[in-house]
Amino acid sequence: MNAGVDDRRSTILRAVVEAYIDAAEPVGSAYLAALPGMRVSPATIRNEMSALEGEGYLHQPHTSAGRVPTEKGYRRYVDELMTSADPGPDRADQVQGFFAKAHQEIEELLSSTTRLLTRMTDLAAVVTGPSAHRARIVSVQLVALSSRTVVVVVVDANGSVEKRTIVWPGEADSGQLAEIGNAMTAHFRDREVRDVDSPPRFEDSELDKLGAYAFVAVREAVRDADRDGVFIEGTSRIAASFGAVETVRDVISILERHYLVVTLMRSLLSRGQGVAIGSEHGVSSLKECAVVVAPYSVDGVEVGTIGLIGPTRMNYASAIGVANLVSENLSRRLSEG
Amino acid sequence: MNAGVDDRRSTILRAVVEAYIDAAEPVGSAYLAALPGMRVSPATIRNEMSALEGEGYLHQPHTSAGRVPTEKGYRRYVDELMTSADPGPDRADQVQGFFAKAHQEIEELLSSTTRLLTRMTDLAAVVTGPSAHRARIVSVQLVALSSRTVVVVVVDANGSVEKRTIVWPGEADSGQLAEIGNAMTAHFRDREVRDVDSPPRFEDSELDKLGAYAFVAVREAVRDADRDGVFIEGTSRIAASFGAVETVRDVISILERHYLVVTLMRSLLSRGQGVAIGSEHGVSSLKECAVVVAPYSVDGVEVGTIGLIGPTRMNYASAIGVANLVSENLSRRLSEG
DNA sequence: TGTTAGCAATCAAGTCTACCGAGTGCCAAG
DNA sequence: CTTGGCACTCGGTAGACTTGATTGCTAACA
Incomplete structure (x- = not known):
C-alpha cells in the first residue's frame, strides 16, 4: 500500500496527471498503454485506474470517459510523483539574464519580475514587496x-x-x-x-x-x-485557462483584492506549504485554481513572497521550478548591496 | 432627413438603444409598441426600423430577430438622442461624501477614486495620475x-x-x-x-x-x-460583460498594458472626444468596447484623465454622468490646497 | 398619404431520435 | 497476475421536426 513512486500504479497516476495537464482532456487506458514506458495492456491499466479511483486519486466524469485527477491526485503527484522541478539551464540563463540587466529601483524590479514570472509560466503571477x-x-x-x-x-x-x-x-x-x-x-x-x-x-x-x-x-x-508593494500580472492568462466566464470573473475578482491574495500567500508560507491545490487553501472562489508560493529573502531573512496562480491542471513542475529559480535569483540580487 | 431628436424615427432609435442596453437582447417591434410613450402600431415601427436599418443605425442579426444598434446607432444616441447624463442628486451626494472623507495622499486618493468609479458604473475604470x-x-x-x-x-x-x-x-x-x-x-x-x-x-x-x-x-x-500613476480597477467586470472568454482575454490583456490604455485615453481627449465606441478608437482588441473619458484639472489646468471601459452596450448616460461628476469633484479636491 | 391589421415567410433555438465511438468493467483463457 | 475479447454505458453529434419570435409585404383604412 502506498508503496513507492516506482510501482506501476504510481507510474500510471503520474502519467494520467501529466497527460491531463498537457491536453486538458480525460485520459483513457488506450492512450496510456501506447505511452513509451508502459509495458502493460490497456486492460491492466484499466484495473489499476479503477483502483486509483477507489483510492480517490482519479475521477471519472462519466462512464464512457477517461479519468481525470482529483485534488488528492494532484497532491500526490506534487508530493511524490512529479519529476524534478529543475527548470533546466535555458530557463536558468533566461532568469539570470533578466536579473543581470534588471532595473535598480526596487518597485520596478519587482514589477518586472512579476512580468517575467507570467511570461515564463503562462500563469498569473504575484510578487509582494519586501515587508517593511x-x-x-x-x-x-x-x-x-x-x-x-x-x-x-x-x-x-x-x-x-x-x-x-x-x-x-x-x-x-x-x-x-x-x-x-x-x-x-x-x-x-x-x-x-x-x-x-x-x-x-x-x-x-x-x-x-x-x-x-x-x-x-x-x-x-x-x-x-x-x-504599496503588491504586484500582480498575467490576469488575462486566467481568462485563457478557464472555459466558463463565471470562473474567470470569480478568480479575477479575487486577484483584484490584493490584500486577500497576500494574506493567502503568507498563510500558505507560514504553514510551510509551497503548493495549494483546489480547495486546500480555503478560498472558495479559487477552488478551481492552484497556488504556488516561494519566499524570497534579503540577507537570509525571508521578507517577501512570489506566487503563481493558475488552474489546478497547471504544469506544477514548471511552476514550482520557475518560482524557486526566480526566488533564488531575486534573493541574491536584493542581498548584493 | 435627420430632422431632430423628436421625430418618431429618432424616438424609436433611442428606444431600441435603451432597451438593448437594458436587456442585451435584440429588440422587436412588439416590445417597442408596448412602450408607454409609443402611440403607433408594431407595423409602423417595423417600417421605421427598416428605414433605420437602411440608414445604418440598426442591424438585424437574422431575419427572425429584433434589431440591435450598430456603432453608428450608438454614436447618434450618444450625440443627439441620449437623455441627460445628469447622474442625479443621490449619486452627486455619494461622490461628494466620498471626497469629503477621502485620503490625503494623492496616490491613494486616485486609487480609491478608481474603485469609486467602478462601483458606481459597474465598468472597468482608469484614472491616470496628474501629469508631472x-x-x-x-x-x-x-x-x-x-x-x-x-x-x-x-x-x-x-x-x-x-x-x-x-x-x-x-x-x-x-x-x-x-x-x-x-x-x-x-x-x-x-x-x-x-x-x-x-x-x-x-x-x-x-x-x-x-x-x-x-x-x-x-x-x-x-x-x-x-x-507610476495609472490606476485600473474593475477588470473583473469585463468578465461579467462578455459571454466569450476570448473577448474577455483580449480586453483584459489590453487593460494590463497600462501605457496603451493611457495613450488611448489621451489621444481621445486631445481629439476632443469624450466617448469612443467600438472600432472608433482603432484598438482592434477593444472593438466590442466603448471608452468614456473625462479630463480633470488642478487649478484650471487639465492634468489627468478619468476613463471608463465596458461593452458597447454600456449605459452611456450613467457612465458619462459619473465620469463628469467625479472629474469635477476630483478637480475641486485637487485644486483646494 | 400615412397608418394599420393580417398573413405568409424566415430562421434561431429547442426537442426528439438515432447512432457513433470512446472508453469502461468483467469474464474467461493464457 | 495479465490479457484479449466483448457487452455495456453514455456523452456528443447529426438530422428531422417543432416552436415561437419577428419580420416584410400587401391590402384595407382613416
Missing part, C-alpha cells in the same frame, strides 16, 4: 509644499520611500522643518520600522509640539509601507 | 543607503515623490550629499519638471562632478514620474 517591518529607517525629512502643507518623507534601508502629506498646524517654516527632520532622522536612524513608537523630544516646547505632530505622519507613513 | 511635466519641483535630496548607494528623492508641488537609487562614485559622504541636495533644491525649486535640463554648478570641482552625476538620477526620476 524589519527594514531600518535611514532618513526622515519634512518638505513644505505650501505654507500650510508639509510632506513627510521616510527613506528606509531597502531604498523604499514612504511619504505622508499633512496639513501643518501653523505657517510652515523651512528652518523648523529641517530641524525636526534632522532630529527625526537622528532619532529613528537604524531603528526598524516596526519600532517607530515615540517621537524625538525637543527642548523648545513649540518644536516639541510640532515634532509630536509630524511623528504621527511618520508612523502612518511606515504603517502603510507594506500596502 | 507641469508640476513644480519643491525639493531634491540625496540620502545614503550605504557607503556606495545613494537614493535621490525628488518632491514636486503635487506632493508626488519620485526617487532613484544609484551607485555612488566613491564613498558617500553625508555632508557632500546634503550640500548637493541643497544646491539642487535651490537650482530646481519652482521650476517645472519638464525643465530639468542641466545640473547646478559647484565651485569645488569634485562636488561639481558628483553633482553632474546625481543630476542624471534626478532627470531619470522625474522622467519616470508619469509612469
Whole structure:
C-alpha cells in the first residue's frame, strides 16, 4: 500500500496527471498503454485506474470517459510523483539574464519580475514587496509644499520611500522643518520600522509640539509601507485557462483584492506549504485554481513572497521550478548591496 | 432627413438603444409598441426600423430577430438622442461624501477614486495620475543607503515623490550629499519638471562632478514620474460583460498594458472626444468596447484623465454622468490646497 | 398619404431520435 | 497476475421536426 513512486500504479497516476495537464482532456487506458514506458495492456491499466479511483486519486466524469485527477491526485503527484522541478539551464540563463540587466529601483524590479514570472509560466503571477517591518529607517525629512502643507518623507534601508502629506498646524517654516527632520532622522536612524513608537523630544516646547505632530505622519507613513508593494500580472492568462466566464470573473475578482491574495500567500508560507491545490487553501472562489508560493529573502531573512496562480491542471513542475529559480535569483540580487 | 431628436424615427432609435442596453437582447417591434410613450402600431415601427436599418443605425442579426444598434446607432444616441447624463442628486451626494472623507495622499486618493468609479458604473475604470511635466519641483535630496548607494528623492508641488537609487562614485559622504541636495533644491525649486535640463554648478570641482552625476538620477526620476500613476480597477467586470472568454482575454490583456490604455485615453481627449465606441478608437482588441473619458484639472489646468471601459452596450448616460461628476469633484479636491 | 391589421415567410433555438465511438468493467483463457 | 475479447454505458453529434419570435409585404383604412 502506498508503496513507492516506482510501482506501476504510481507510474500510471503520474502519467494520467501529466497527460491531463498537457491536453486538458480525460485520459483513457488506450492512450496510456501506447505511452513509451508502459509495458502493460490497456486492460491492466484499466484495473489499476479503477483502483486509483477507489483510492480517490482519479475521477471519472462519466462512464464512457477517461479519468481525470482529483485534488488528492494532484497532491500526490506534487508530493511524490512529479519529476524534478529543475527548470533546466535555458530557463536558468533566461532568469539570470533578466536579473543581470534588471532595473535598480526596487518597485520596478519587482514589477518586472512579476512580468517575467507570467511570461515564463503562462500563469498569473504575484510578487509582494519586501515587508517593511524589519527594514531600518535611514532618513526622515519634512518638505513644505505650501505654507500650510508639509510632506513627510521616510527613506528606509531597502531604498523604499514612504511619504505622508499633512496639513501643518501653523505657517510652515523651512528652518523648523529641517530641524525636526534632522532630529527625526537622528532619532529613528537604524531603528526598524516596526519600532517607530515615540517621537524625538525637543527642548523648545513649540518644536516639541510640532515634532509630536509630524511623528504621527511618520508612523502612518511606515504603517502603510507594506500596502504599496503588491504586484500582480498575467490576469488575462486566467481568462485563457478557464472555459466558463463565471470562473474567470470569480478568480479575477479575487486577484483584484490584493490584500486577500497576500494574506493567502503568507498563510500558505507560514504553514510551510509551497503548493495549494483546489480547495486546500480555503478560498472558495479559487477552488478551481492552484497556488504556488516561494519566499524570497534579503540577507537570509525571508521578507517577501512570489506566487503563481493558475488552474489546478497547471504544469506544477514548471511552476514550482520557475518560482524557486526566480526566488533564488531575486534573493541574491536584493542581498548584493 | 435627420430632422431632430423628436421625430418618431429618432424616438424609436433611442428606444431600441435603451432597451438593448437594458436587456442585451435584440429588440422587436412588439416590445417597442408596448412602450408607454409609443402611440403607433408594431407595423409602423417595423417600417421605421427598416428605414433605420437602411440608414445604418440598426442591424438585424437574422431575419427572425429584433434589431440591435450598430456603432453608428450608438454614436447618434450618444450625440443627439441620449437623455441627460445628469447622474442625479443621490449619486452627486455619494461622490461628494466620498471626497469629503477621502485620503490625503494623492496616490491613494486616485486609487480609491478608481474603485469609486467602478462601483458606481459597474465598468472597468482608469484614472491616470496628474501629469508631472507641469508640476513644480519643491525639493531634491540625496540620502545614503550605504557607503556606495545613494537614493535621490525628488518632491514636486503635487506632493508626488519620485526617487532613484544609484551607485555612488566613491564613498558617500553625508555632508557632500546634503550640500548637493541643497544646491539642487535651490537650482530646481519652482521650476517645472519638464525643465530639468542641466545640473547646478559647484565651485569645488569634485562636488561639481558628483553633482553632474546625481543630476542624471534626478532627470531619470522625474522622467519616470508619469509612469507610476495609472490606476485600473474593475477588470473583473469585463468578465461579467462578455459571454466569450476570448473577448474577455483580449480586453483584459489590453487593460494590463497600462501605457496603451493611457495613450488611448489621451489621444481621445486631445481629439476632443469624450466617448469612443467600438472600432472608433482603432484598438482592434477593444472593438466590442466603448471608452468614456473625462479630463480633470488642478487649478484650471487639465492634468489627468478619468476613463471608463465596458461593452458597447454600456449605459452611456450613467457612465458619462459619473465620469463628469467625479472629474469635477476630483478637480475641486485637487485644486483646494 | 400615412397608418394599420393580417398573413405568409424566415430562421434561431429547442426537442426528439438515432447512432457513433470512446472508453469502461468483467469474464474467461493464457 | 495479465490479457484479449466483448457487452455495456453514455456523452456528443447529426438530422428531422417543432416552436415561437419577428419580420416584410400587401391590402384595407382613416
